[in-house]
Amino acid sequence: MKKALIVAKWEFIEKVKSKAFVISLFLTPLLIIFFSVAPTLLMQSEESETTVIGVLDFTNNYFEQLSSDLESQKLKNNTPAYLVRNLFTDKLAKDSVIVNSDLLVLNKKIDGYLIIEKTNSDSLIFNYRSKSVGNFKLTSILEKSINNIYMKQTLASRNIDTSVIDLLKNRIDINSVKIKQPGEEGESEFLTTFFSSMIFILLLMMMIIYSGQMLVRSLLEEKSNRLIEILVSSCSPNELLLGKILGLSFLGLAQIFVWVLIGIAAVGSAIVSYSSFANLPIVLFYFLLGYLFYTSLFVGIGSIVSTEQEAQQITSYLSIILVLPIVFLLSAMQNPDSTLVGFFTYVPFTLPSVMIMKANLLEISFLEHLIATLIMFISTTIVVFLSGKIFRIGILSYGKMPSLKELKFWLKE
Numbered sequence: 001m002k003k004a005l006i007v008a009k010w011e012f013i014e015k016v017k018s019k020a021f022v023i024s025l026f027l028t029p030l031l032i033i034f035f036s037v038a039p040t041l042l043m044q045s046e047e048s049e050t051t052v053i054g055v056l057d058f059t060n061n062y063f064e065q066l067s068s069d070l071e072s073q074k075l076k077n078n079t080p081a082y083l084v085r086n087l088f089t090d091k092l093a094k095d096s097v098i099v100n101s102d103l104l105v106l107n108k109k110i111d112g113y114l115i116i117e118k119t120n121s122d123s124l125i126f127n128y129r130s131k132s133v134g135n136f137k138l139t140s141i142l143e144k145s146i147n148n149i150y151m152k153q154t155l156a157s158r159n160i161d162t163s164v165i166d167l168l169k170n171r172i173d174i175n176s177v178k179i180k181q182p183g184e185e186g187e188s189e190f191l192t193t194f195f196s197s198m199i200f201i202l203l204l205m206m207m208i209i210y211s212g213q214m215l216v217r218s219l220l221e222e223k224s225n226r227l228i229e230i231l232v233s234s235c236s237p238n239e240l241l242l243g244k245i246l247g248l249s250f251l252g253l254a255q256i257f258v259w260v261l262i263g264i265a266a267v268g269s270a271i272v273s274y275s276s277f278a279n280l281p282i283v284l285f286y287f288l289l290g291y292l293f294y295t296s297l298f299v300g301i302g303s304i305v306s307t308e309q310e311a312q313q314i315t316s317y318l319s320i321i322l323v324l325p326i327v328f329l330l331s332a333m334q335n336p337d338s339t340l341v342g343f344f345t346y347v348p349f350t351l352p353s354v355m356i357m358k359a360n361l362l363e364i365s366f367l368e369h370l371i372a373t374l375i376m377f378i379s380t381t382i383v384v385f386l387s388g389k390i391f392r393i394g395i396l397s398y399g400k401m402p403s404l405k406e407l408k409f410w411l412k413e
């Protein structure tokens with residue numbers, strides 16, 4: 001054990017001093033924060049200019065009210081958010097008016113225009129024509145305004161007070177409350193639950209991928225410069241294996257700790273409240289179980305590959321499995337008792353992420369915790385045992401990657 005700790009200390013210090021680690025330590029969270037904040041800043045910058053919209057109203061019923069509604073909206077500098085132009089004229093045919101309106105858009109005289117017309121069955125059709133179909137925010141505002149005007153006109157035609165609309169606009173919100181014990185209420189905020197689950201699952205994925213790839217790369221470097229032979233002559237393969245896992249585990253934990261501090265300093269509790277960490281002990285428990293399981297897998301992989309290309313090819317499959325829980329996270333949160341979630345709960349590759357999610361959603365029984373813990377303990381033990389046997393032979397194996405037949409022979413040795 002003493003030699004394993006020496007190896008762990010050596011691994012930790014060597015990696016901490018590397019330029020790649022120092023750069024990734026600060027660059028990665030900054031990039032994540034940038035890509036999270038940049039879209040919001042870009043949307044705000046787009047809203048700083050007045051949008052010119054044309055209206056081609058062939059019904060002659062909507063332009064005035066629509067213009068008044070849109071031009072009443074202001075930007076932060078108190079200028080109109082929208083400027084509405086009436087494109088309708090009875091001097092030209094319908095097709096000619098549309099062609100002229102299209103030219104205004106293409107010549108950047110207006111941002112786009114709304115066509116309002118009736119069909120043969122007297123139903124209304126609304127089409128917004130522009131150079132891009134991606135301005136969903138503007139179309140949403142137009143839909144809201146048109147629906148409001150249509151509702152007022154419909155009520156007025158039936159001699160109903162239009163002030164009823166204000167009453168109909170009052171939304172009734174339903175709060176979702178998690179039952180912990182009879183008469184007790186738990187966390188009731190969906191976004192808090194979603195982001196707290198997502199954050200820990202992403203951290204687990206990032207830490208495993210980063211530490212695992214670093215472990216594989218470290219073994220490749222030591223095999224290529226024959227340093228591994230000197231290390232094995234000074235300690236046993238098992239001590240070397242344990243030392244590498246411990247050293248890189250501490251390195252990964254230190255990195256995650258720094259990332260969390262940077263995240264708290266940058267956004268504070270703006271995204272996730274501190275109540276999100278109410279289940280922190282349970283979450284950390286499954287976090288560590290998942291990390292040990294995958295680290296053991298990466299050890300076995302790192303000892304059999306001889307080139308960077310082989311390492312990337314094999315580790316990419318493990319990375320895909322790690323991303324899997326994120327793919328069905330939203331669906332699983334809506335129905336955590338589904339058959340699919342139940343299946344992934346007892347698969348070692350996805351169990352940690354699923355249990356992290358369920359810990360924030362449900363009150364998990366002691367029996368389910370016990371079964372999940374036993375599955376991870378047995379799975380990790382088996383993986384460590386198999387990886388250890390492969391590691392003892394693989395670290396001194398050079399040339400091409402061994403075939404399945406050769407791996408079976410190694411495991412029998």
